[in-house]
Amino acid sequence: MRKVEIQIKNLPKTIYRLMKWHFFYYFFKKTSPVICVFYITDKCLMRCKMCNLWKSGKNDTLSLDLFKKTIKDLSRSCCYVTFSGGEPLLVEDIIERIVYSKKYIPHIHLVSNGYLLDEEMAKKLAATGIDEISISIDGPREIHDKIRGVERAFEKAIEAVNNLKKYAPKTNIVVNTSIAPWNIDSLPEFIDFIESLEVKQQFQPICNIFESGEFNDYTQSIIEYQKIEKLIIKIISKKHIVNSKYFIFKMIDYFGNQKQFSPLREEICNLPSFYVEVKPNGMFYSCGIVFNKGKAFSLSDGLKKTMRGGEFKQNQLELKRCKLCNKGMYVCYIEPRIAFPVFNFLKYKILGIKLSRNFLKHGD
Numbered sequence: 001m002r003k004v005e006i007q008i009k010n011l012p013k014t015i016y017r018l019m020k021w022h023f024f025y026y027f028f029k030k031t032s033p034v035i036c037v038f039y040i041t042d043k044c045l046m047r048c049k050m051c052n053l054w055k056s057g058k059n060d061t062l063s064l065d066l067f068k069k070t071i072k073d074l075s076r077s078c079c080y081v082t083f084s085g086g087e088p089l090l091v092e093d094i095i096e097r098i099v100y101s102k103k104y105i106p107h108i109h110l111v112s113n114g115y116l117l118d119e120e121m122a123k124k125l126a127a128t129g130i131d132e133i134s135i136s137i138d139g140p141r142e143i144h145d146k147i148r149g150v151e152r153a154f155e156k157a158i159e160a161v162n163n164l165k166k167y168a169p170k171t172n173i174v175v176n177t178s179i180a181p182w183n184i185d186s187l188p189e190f191i192d193f194i195e196s197l198e199v200k201q202q203f204q205p206i207c208n209i210f211e212s213g214e215f216n217d218y219t220q221s222i223i224e225y226q227k228i229e230k231l232i233i234k235i236i237s238k239k240h241i242v243n244s245k246y247f248i249f250k251m252i253d254y255f256g257n258q259k260q261f262s263p264l265r266e267e268i269c270n271l272p273s274f275y276v277e278v279k280p281n282g283m284f285y286s287c288g289i290v291f292n293k294g295k296a297f298s299l300s301d302g303l304k305k306t307m308r309g310g311e312f313k314q315n316q317l318e319l320k321r322c323k324l325c326n327k328g329m330y331v332c333y334i335e336p337r338i339a340f341p342v343f344n345f346l347k348y349k350i351l352g353i354k355l356s357r358n359f360l361k362h363g364d
C-alpha cells in the first residue's frame with residue numbers, strides 16, 4: 001500500500017476540537033458543526049445513471065464571498081470539510097477555496113469524477129496541502145463508462161489517480177465505488193484492480209439521494225444474496241477498503257429487503273448535532289440531501305448566528321426523530337453516525353465484530 005505522510009501537525013487541533021464538542025454536548029447540551037459538506041456547485045459534465053443532480057437542471061455555484069464567510073464561522077469547531085457537487089473541479093476558483101479553508105480547518109477532502117484532474121491540476125491540488133481526494137470509479141472500463149454516460153470516463157479517472165500518486169504524495173487517495181445491480185458482478189475482480197493501484201477504496205451502495213422525493217426502480221434494487229455474500233467475503237479480506245465493518249455487513253439487509261432495513265437500529269439521530277451541509281444556492285441544512293426533508297437556512301444570515309437561533313435548534317431536535325436513513329445506506333450520513341460521538345464508535349465497532357463473526361460462522 002502506498003504510504004501517505006500523515007500531516008501530524010493537524011492532529012492536536014482535531015483532537016482538541018473533538019474533545020471540546022463532547023464536553024459541551026454532554027455537559028451543556030450545546031452543539032457545533034464538526035463535519036461540513038459543501039455541495040459547492042450543481043454543474044457537472046457527466047450524466048451518471050444513478051445521479052439526480054444533473055437531471056435537476058440546476059446550475060448554481062456557491063459564491064466565493066459566502067463560502068469564505070462560512071469557513072470563518074466553522075473555524076473554531078469544524079474538523080472535516082468536504083468539497084462535493086456536482087463536479088467541484090468545474091469551479092474556477094476551487095484552488096483558492098481549498099487554500100482558504102486549509103487555513104482554518106484541519107482536514108480537507110474533495111470528491112471528484114477525475115475527468116479534469118490532469119497533471120497540472122494534480123500539482124495545484126498538492127500545493128494547497130489538501131488532505132484527501134476521492135475519485136469515483138464504479139467498475140471496470142466498460143461498466144464505468146456506461147454508468148457515467150461519458151466516453152473515456154474510466155481512462156480519465158485512472159489518469160487522475162495516477163497523477164495524484166505522482167504529484168500529491170502527501171494526499172490520501174480513495175476510490176469511491178457505488179454498488180448496484182448493474183456492476184455487482186464485476187466488483188470482486190475490480191477490488192483486486194484498485195488494490196493493485198495502492199490506493200484506498202470506499203463503497204457506496206446505490207441510494208435514492210440528491211434532490212428526488214420519490215423512490216424509483218434503482219433505489220429499491222434487490223441483489224441476490226449470493227452476489228452480496230461473494231462481495232462481502234472479498235471486502236473483508238482486503239485492508240485497502242475503508243468502510244466500517246458494521247456498514248459492510250448491513251448491506252445484507254439493505255440489498256435483501258429494504259422494507260425491513262434499519263442501519264442504525266432504532267436509535268435517535270445525532271447527525272444534526274455535529275454536521276451541516278451547504279448547497280450551491282447559499283442555503284444550508286442540518287441534514288438536507290435525503291428527500292430535501294431538513295429545513296433550509298440561508299448562509300446570508302450567517303451560519304454561526306443562525307445556528308444559535310431557536311428555529312435552527314428546533315429543527316435539530318425534530319430531526320432527532322427522523323428515520324429516513326432507514327431507507328438508504330448513505331456513506332456521508334451513516335458512516336459519521338457510526339463513528340461519532342465516541343460512544344457510537346465503540347458500540348458499532350463491537351457490533352461490527354459480532355456481525356463479522358456470525359457471518360463467518362454461517363459460512364462454515
Ligand SMILES: C[S@@+](CC[C@H](N)C(=O)[O-])C[C@H]1O[C@@H](n2cnc3c(N)ncnc32)[C@H](O)[C@@H]1O
Nearest residue numbers: 050051085086087111112113136176206207209
Ligand atoms: C454526487 S457525486 C459529486 C462528486 C463528483 N461529481 C463525483 O462523481 O465523484 C459524490 C458521490 O456520490 C455518488 N453518487 C451519485 N449518485 C448516487 C446514488 N444515487 N447513490 C449512491 N451514490 C451516488 C457518486 O458516485 C460520487 O462518488
Ligand code: SF4
Nearest residue numbers: 044046048051086113
Ligand atoms: S455522480 Fe458526480 S459525476 Fe456523476 S452526474 Fe452526479 S455529480 Fe456528476
Ligand code: SF4
Nearest residue numbers: 269271287322324325
Ligand atoms: S436519520 Fe438520516 S436523513 Fe434523517 S436527519 Fe438523521 S442523518 Fe438525516
